Amino acid sequence: MATAEAENEVITTADGVPLKESLKKALWQRKKTALLLVAPLFLFVLITFLIPIFDMLIRSVDNSIAGEQFPRVVVEIRDWDLDSTELPDEATFQALIEDFKVGAEEKTISRLGRRLNYEKSGMSGLFRKTARKIEKLESPESATAAMIDIDKKWGNIETWRLIKRESGKFSSSYYLAAFDAEKNSDGSFSMKSEDQQVYISLFWRTIRLSFTITFLTIILGYPVAYLLSTVKTKTSNMLIILVLLPFWTSLLVRTSSWIALLQKEGVINDILVGIGILSDDNRLAMIHNEAGTVIAMTHILLPFMVLPLFSVMKTIPPSWVRAARSMGATPFTAFWRIYLPNTVAGIGAGGILVFILAIGYYITPALVGGTKGTLISNFIAYHISTSLNWGLAAALGTILLLLVLALYILYDKVVGINNMKLG
Amino acid sequence: MSDTPSLVRFVDIQKSYDGESLVVKNLNLDVAQGEFLTMLGPSGSGKTTCLMMLAGFEPATHGEIFLKDNPINKVPPHKRGIGMVFQNYALFPHMTVAENLAFPLQVRNMDKSEQKQRVDRALDMVQLGPFGDRRPAQLSGGQQQRVAVARSLVFDPDLVLMDEPLGALDKNLREQMQYEIKHISENLGLTVVYVTHDQSEALTMSNRIAVFDDGIIQQCAPPEVLYEEPENAFCANFIGENNRFLGKVSEDNGDTVKVDVDNDAGTVIAKKVNVGGVGERSTLSLRPERVTVNPEPGSLPNIFNGVAEELIYLGDHIRTRFTVLGHDDFIVKIPNSADHAHLEEGGTANIGWTAEDCRALDPSD
Incomplete structure (x- = not known):
């Protein structure tokens, strides 16, 4: 009984305030300080990072342009059925003319044309032509006839099906395009014909090259990190400077020097031809292809592998391997069973770092990748700055983001993220 | 000690790391079968270097070390059959206690049932029977120490080396472990070469103490002789x-x-x-x-x-x-x-x- 009472009794401080409450009060002050310290960075990240990312996510499904440019058509076409074999009614064509008049005056209607052109080529031309002619059109008897008179395509049911499909506020068409799929006229999906597929194979290539690069950095970086962790501090400090040296030269300069080294008339080919290993008409193609991307990016990302490995190896006392050796393990067994398992944290950290950097890398593949060595980020950049198809760029970017997250979660499941040591 | 055969013999051993100064200067030392020999000396006196040469982790610059009358300078550490306890235990953190103990048996391809039997016996010896499934990090310092000792003995080595194994423990535990290690070595008739800079530890545990200073053995004698009859000022001052x-x-x-x-x-x-x-x-x-x-x-x-x-x-x-x-x-x-x-x-x-x-x-x- 006595213990049961004691359990129910609330522990209080000397002046009778429950202990939990006064502790909370005491800790609140500390929390407030912590929040204030974090606040500036949090705001910065929110404005420059989180909001743009959210905006990008929205943009990949956003289709508000239909509502903006075709406010009346979007309303009228609601009653029209996709399966219908007849053109929409006269009221819809009336709305079309009115929307076009407004849009042509404000010179914004061509945007919608460009948007619809992503789905079906010829739409952009149709919209420009219609916008030009619509001004001269004055209250015709039949809006339908007048529009078909401007362009026959207004009498084509496929045009209307497209407008109907893309009349919603949101659209999945960017994602479909990003997966090399398209909507059929009846609203179902199908893959594009093989010669039009671009992005799936590009995603595969990006993942494959990123894995290759990660693997190469492990193979090349592991021995270096081991050396760094075993030599005297003075020597290792100097060697670390050498490892970091690439960081101090401009990325462009480094990438360009790879071009000088690897190209057909470059240093390496010249040497190989010079010493007779290759004949002059057999020079190796080492750049402007996948090999160029892999070589240059492995070099550039190597420090990101070496440093986490080094920091983990530094914590492994030499006595572990020695203990294993004294117990009868051969050098290889001691390495494989004792040393390597304890560096998994470093391999994981370096691997994730390099992989995530590689999968979104842009400059190097753009310069040395040619057509076969470019990665998904190069296409995202293309759609942002050249084709101006921001929706597709956003969809590709979102897929890339989800891909990285998925691999991160996979890593967590397999290796455990808590095992990761970055320094 | 002339009546028992020597297990280890250091003959004219010299060691230099930098080619400019000798860390060990002309060492001659015999360790008898069943003896508990302590190398005692201040840091930098060359005692740990001697141990590392014996274990095979450092090559001798000059001279020869014999184990059971076989020269071992060219024998790699894993073929010497010498158990070793390290300063910070050197337990493998990614393995359980039982796996740590089984490691030397696994690399010897011993069959599983024999392994298990030996691991259990070793755990019982250091009174850690129920701790086999724990990770080293879940044990206290003294328990880790015991595991390290058990691991160095589990494969029945001819010789056990201990490199300041009690340095990281607090005073009470250290004293307790001194007795424990001493008893284990007596019960099993082990030959132990023990390195420490703690003179009371050396006096407590050893049959014989070799006092090192400046790369030279100043005196090598049983504890009571060393204490009562120091041969030079360094020994007199260093012991007691x-x-x-x-x-x-x-x-x-x-x-x-x-x-x-x-x-x-x-x-x-x-x-x-x-x-x-x-x-x-x-x-x-x-x-x-x-x-x-x-x-x-x-x-x-x-x-x-x-x-x-x-x-x-x-x-x-x-x-x-x-x-x-x-x-x-x-x-x-x-x-x-x-x-x-x-x-x-x-x-x-x-x-x-x-x-x-x-x-x-x-x-x-």
Whole structure:
């Protein structure tokens, strides 16, 4: 009984305030300080990072342009059925003319044309032509006839099906395009014909090259990190400077020097031809292809592998391997069973770092990748700055983001993220 | 130790790391079968280097090490069959305790049931039976230490090396582990080479202690010999507490010498141990517990007047600091017996000692 009472009794401080409450009060002050310290960075990240990312996510499904440019058509076409074999009614064509008049005056209607052109080529031309002619059109008897008179395509049911499909506020068409799929006229999906597929194979290539690069950095970086962790501090400090040296030269300069080294008339080919290993008409193609991307990016990302490995190896006392050796393990067994398992944290950290950097890398593949060595980020950049198809760029970017997250979660499941040591 | 065969022999071993100075200078040492030998010395004295050469992690620059009469300089560590306990235990953090213990058996391709049997036996030996499934990080320092000891023994090595294995433990635990390791080694009849810089640890555990300084074995003897009969000033000073006087030999009487303490403070009659002839300098060494306070006049050859500077009550004895013969750091341990001398700080007393207890040694520094 006595213990049961004691359990129910609330522990209080000397002046009778429950202990939990006064502790909370005491800790609140500390929390407030912590929040204030974090606040500036949090705001910065929110404005420059989180909001743009959210905006990008929205943009990949956003289709508000239909509502903006075709406010009346979007309303009228609601009653029209996709399966219908007849053109929409006269009221819809009336709305079309009115929307076009407004849009042509404000010179914004061509945007919608460009948007619809992503789905079906010829739409952009149709919209420009219609916008030009619509001004001269004055209250015709039949809006339908007048529009078909401007362009026959207004009498084509496929045009209307497209407008109907893309009349919603949101659209999945960017994602479909990003997966090399398209909507059929009846609203179902199908893959594009093989010669039009671009992005799936590009995603595969990006993942494959990123894995290759990660693997190469492990193979090349592991021995270096081991050396760094075993030599005297003075020597290792100097060697670390050498490892970091690439960081101090401009990325462009480094990438360009790879071009000088690897190209057909470059240093390496010249040497190989010079010493007779290759004949002059057999020079190796080492750049402007996948090999160029892999070589240059492995070099550039190597420090990101070496440093986490080094920091983990530094914590492994030499006595572990020695203990294993004294117990009868051969050098290889001691390495494989004792040393390597304890560096998994470093391999994981370096691997994730390099992989995530590689999968979104842009400059190097753009310069040395040619057509076969470019990665998904190069296409995202293309759609942002050249084709101006921001929706597709956003969809590709979102897929890339989800891909990285998925691999991160996979890593967590397999290796455990808590095992990761970055320094 | 000549009646038992030596298991390990160091012959003319020299070791240099930088090619400029020798860390180990001409080491000759035999370790007998079943012996517990401790290498004792300050840091940088070369004791750990010797251990590493024996284990095979450092090559000897010159000389040869024999294990069971086979030269082992060219034998890699994993073929030497030597168990080793490291300073910070060197337990493998990614394996459980049982896996740690099984490791040396696995690399020997022992069959599973035999492995399990041996691991269980080793765990029982160090009273860690129920801890087999834990990770080393989940054990206390003392428990990790026991695992390290068990792991070094589980494959029945000919020889076990221990490199300051108790350095990371607190005092009580360290003492307890000293006894535990000593008992295990006695029960199993192990040959142990133990490295430490803690002299009380060396005295507690060893059959024989090799005192290292400056790359040289200063003295290699059983604990009681080392303590009672140090051969040079370094050993006298390094092992146990020690009162020192520096002076010059003024008379050589064969077994004893007369030494004039510096600054004309007085003349002491001492046992001639390690000192040159008349006119040579010498260090006199005297244990604090061998000093008599207020002896009968004439009963001892050395009686001097001293001033008690400081008294520290330690229960079983009273540690008293005197100024004697111009030295103000002369320590006397007065046993807390029924009729012990009662002194006061600042008071004077006669203190004396025999010539036998005062050893005339080499003039160190």
